[in-house]
Amino acid sequence: MTSFLVRRILGALMILLIISAVTFYLFYAVPRDPARAFCGKICPPETLQLVRHNLGMDEPLFVQYWHWLVGIFAGRELVQFGDCPAPCLGYSFATQEPVFGAIVDRFPVTLSLTFGASIVILAFGIITGMIAAWKVGQPLDKIASASSVIGASLQIYFVGPLLAFYLVDTMQLIPRPSYVPVTEDPVGWFTHLLLPWVVLSIIFTANYTRMTRSQMVEQLAEDYVRTARAKGMSNRAVFFRFAWRGAMIPIVTIFGVDLATLLGGAIITEQTFTLHGIGELAVRAVQNNDLPMLLGVTIVGAAMIVILNIVVDVLYAFIDPRVRLT
Amino acid sequence: MTTVSWSGEPGTSRGPGPFLSVRDLSVEFSTEDGVVHAVDGLSFDLEKGTTLGIVGESGSGKSVTNLAILGLHDPAHTQIGGEIWLEDRELITADRATMEKLRGDRVAMIFQDPLTALSPFHTIGRQIGEVYRKHRGASKKEARDRAVEMLRRVGIPQPEVRVDHYPHEFSGGMRQRAMIAMALVCDPDLLIADEPTTALDVTVQAQILDLLKDLQQQFGTSIILITHDLGVVANTADDVLVMYAGRAAERGTVREVLREPRHPYTWGLLSSMPRLNSSVDVPLKPVRGTPPSLLNPPSGCPFHPRCDYPRLAGPELCFGQRPDVSPETGHGDACYLTLEQKRELRTTQASDQTEAQIDARTEDGA
Ligand SMILES: Nc1ncnc2c1ncn2[C@@H]1O[C@H](COP(=O)(O)OP(=O)(O)OP(=O)(O)O)[C@@H](O)[C@H]1O
Ligand SMILES: [Mg+2]
Numbered sequence: 001m002t003s004f005l006v007r008r009i010l011g012a013l014m015i016l017l018i019i020s021a022v023t024f025y026l027f028y029a030v031p032r033d034p035a036r037a038f039c040g041k042i043c044p045p046e047t048l049q050l051v052r053h054n055l056g057m058d059e060p061l062f063v064q065y066w067h068w069l070v071g072i073f074a075g076r077e078l079v080q081f082g083d084c085p086a087p088c089l090g091y092s093f094a095t096q097e098p099v100f101g102a103i104v105d106r107f108p109v110t111l112s113l114t115f116g117a118s119i120v121i122l123a124f125g126i127i128t129g130m131i132a133a134w135k136v137g138q139p140l141d142k143i144a145s146a147s148s149v150i151g152a153s154l155q156i157y158f159v160g161p162l163l164a165f166y167l168v169d170t171m172q173l174i175p176r177p178s179y180v181p182v183t184e185d186p187v188g189w190f191t192h193l194l195l196p197w198v199v200l201s202i203i204f205t206a207n208y209t210r211m212t213r214s215q216m217v218e219q220l221a222e223d224y225v226r227t228a229r230a231k232g233m234s235n236r237a238v239f240f241r242f243a244w245r246g247a248m249i250p251i252v253t254i255f256g257v258d259l260a261t262l263l264g265g266a267i268i269t270e271q272t273f274t275l276h277g278i279g280e281l282a283v284r285a286v287q288n289n290d291l292p293m294l295l296g297v298t299i300v301g302a303a304m305i306v307i308l309n310i311v312v313d314v315l316y317a318f319i320d321p322r323v324r325l326t
Numbered sequence: 327m328t329t330v331s332w333s334g335e336p337g338t339s340r341g342p343g344p345f346l347s348v349r350d351l352s353v354e355f356s357t358e359d360g361v362v363h364a365v366d367g368l369s370f371d372l373e374k375g376t377t378l379g380i381v382g383e384s385g386s387g388k389s390v391t392n393l394a395i396l397g398l399h400d401p402a403h404t405q406i407g408g409e410i411w412l413e414d415r416e417l418i419t420a421d422r423a424t425m426e427k428l429r430g431d432r433v434a435m436i437f438q439d440p441l442t443a444l445s446p447f448h449t450i451g452r453q454i455g456e457v458y459r460k461h462r463g464a465s466k467k468e469a470r471d472r473a474v475e476m477l478r479r480v481g482i483p484q485p486e487v488r489v490d491h492y493p494h495e496f497s498g499g500m501r502q503r504a505m506i507a508m509a510l511v512c513d514p515d516l517l518i519a520d521e522p523t524t525a526l527d528v529t530v531q532a533q534i535l536d537l538l539k540d541l542q543q544q545f546g547t548s549i550i551l552i553t554h555d556l557g558v559v560a561n562t563a564d565d566v567l568v569m570y571a572g573r574a575a576e577r578g579t580v581r582e583v584l585r586e587p588r589h590p591y592t593w594g595l596l597s598s599m600p601r602l603n604s605s606v607d608v609p610l611k612p613v614r615g616t617p618p619s620l621l622n623p624p625s626g627c628p629f630h631p632r633c634d635y636p637r638l639a640g641p642e643l644c645f646g647q648r649p650d651v652s653p654e655t656g657h658g659d660a661c662y663l664t665l666e667q668k669r670e671l672r673t674t675q676a677s678d679q680t681e682a683q684i685d686a687r688t689e690d691g692a
Contacts, residue, residue, distance in 0.1 A: 165565055232428070242448075246447065
C-alpha cells in the first residue's frame, strides 16, 4: 500500500510536470505577445523590451519554465511584482493578483460543485440503475432506461437556465445559485448549490443508470451468483450482498475516467450560473492571454484529477480483493 | 400414503416411493434463435442413500436437469414441465420461500467450475459460513468455526488460516474442496455433484470421491454424480442414467449398464473409453457424427442420425416415432432393436474388438 502510494504520487508528479511543460510551450506557440498587451496600445519598442524583461520573458523558454518550476517549491523574486513566496505560481498578467491566491479563493467553489455533483451522479445513477435491474423488463425499468436516454441528450447551458427560470424565478423553490462558504453556512451552501449540482449531474447520471443496470444484469447471470442462489440465498441477498460488488468495479473505473469530463462540465456550469470558480478564472485567462493564470489553473485542475484517480484506485482495491495495490 | 414431516431427521421413516423422483421433465429455453429443448421427457428415480451416475456427451442436458431440481433456471426464459418429487414434496410448483429453505440445506450442489462458481469478493470462510448462518441461524462465530471444521473435513491444510483467504488464493483442487465443503455444511440429504473431479488430478480425484462415499455412509446422503468418466461411475455409483440429447437413452444399475449395455449410444460410449485392463491398445471407437441440434431435434429417435442400425430396427420407427425407455422399471433403454438383436450385435461387436486386438498385436509384432 505505501509503496503503491509512493509510486502513484511520483507518477502523478511526472504527469503534472509534463502537462505544465506542454502548456508552457503551447502558450508560446500562439502568435500573440502578452508583453505587448501588457504594455498597452501605444508601445514603443524600448518600453516593450522593458516589459519583457520585467516579466522575465526575454529569457530562453526553458529558463523561464525552470524559474516557474522553482517558484512553486521555493518562491521567487519577480521584477515586475516583487516577492512571491512559495508556492508561487506567479502573478496574473491581467489583474496583477497572485495566481495562487486567486486559485485558493475560488477553489472551494469548483470543489464543492464537482464533489456535490459526483455524489448526486453516483447516488442517483446507481440507485436508479439498481431499481431498473431489480425490475428488469418491467415498467419501472423502462421508465428508468428511457429517462436516462433523455438525460444523456441534454446540455448544461440549455437545462441550466431553463431550470433556473422555473425553480428560481417562477416557483421560487430554491435560491439563485451562488457560493456560500460551507464553513459559514452549510445549509446555505447546500441550497445555493443544489441547482448547479443537479444540472451538472443530469448528463452523467443517465450514463451511470445505464451502466449500473447492465452491469447488474450481467453479474446476476454469473456462476457465482447462481451458487449463492443454490445455497438458499434470497433474491435480495443475492442482489445486495453478491452482485453489486461485481457491478461496481467497472462503474468505479469509468468514474475515474469521467472525472476530467466532470471538471470540464463544472466550468460550463460555473459559466451558466456565473459562479466564481476556477472555471471562470480559466476562461478569463484564455481570453486575456494570461499565461501565469492559465498555467496555474491547468496545473491545479490536473492535480485534482490525478489525486482523485489515485483515490479511485484505492477504492477499487477495497471493492475487489483480487486487486493488489503494488 | 404416510405423510412424513419433510424436515424430519435423515434416516427416519419415509413415505412410499423413491427419495427423489423425476417424472417426464422437460426444460426449454427461449433464445433469440428459437426454443432450445435442452431436456425432453426425462424420468428417473433416486433411492435414499444411493448414488446415481449421470453420463452423456457434453450438451446432453446433465447440468440443465440438475439445475431444474434446484429450481435455478431463470423463469423469464425457461419453461419447465413435468414433476420433480423430493420425498412428498413437488419442487417445480413449490414457492420461492420453500425452495430457498431447501437449497443449501436439504439439497446442495457442487458446481462444475469452482473458479467461477465461488464469489471472488468474499472469503472462503464467509461463503461457507453464510450457508450455516442462513439455515441454522448460527452466529458469526459459530459459522466461522463450522467453516474451519468443514475445511478440515475436506482435507484443506491449515484450515484456520485458509478460512480467511479468497478463492483466488486457492489452487484449483482446493477450490473444488472448498466448494464441496460449502455444499456439505448443512449435511444435505441430496447432493448433486456436477463433474466434481474433472478439473483435478487423479490422486485428488480419488480423495474427493472417497470423501463423498464417506459422507454417504455417515449421513445416508443420496448423491447424483454427473461425470464424463465411466470409470468413476463404475467405482462410485449404484445406478446409471445415460443421457442423450436431453433424454434418457438407458438406465439401470451400474452392473447392468456397464456389463450388458443395450442402447447403441451406450455401446459407443463404452467403446470410446480406454480400458485400463486390456492387455493391448484397442483402438478407441468414438460415436461417429456430432450431437444433434436441440433447436431442431431430429424426428423419431434422436440418436438415429448417428446410429448404425435403423435399418435393422425398422426405419419407419427410428425416423418417425420417439422411443420410450422400456421396460418401465429396472434395466431399460430407449431403442427399437429387440433384446435378441442387441445381444447378437453385442457379440459381433465384441468379436470385432477381439479382431482389433489381434490386429493391434500383429502390428506390434511387425
Ligand atoms: N440458459 C440457457 N439458454 C439456452 N440454452 C441453454 C441454456 N443452458 C443450457 N443450454 C443448452 O442446453 C444444452 C444442455 O446443456 P447442459 O449444460 O445441461 O449440458 P451438459 O450435459 O451439462 O454438458 P457438459 O458435460 O458440457 O457440462 C446445451 O446444448 C446448452 O447449450
Ligand atoms: Mg454440465
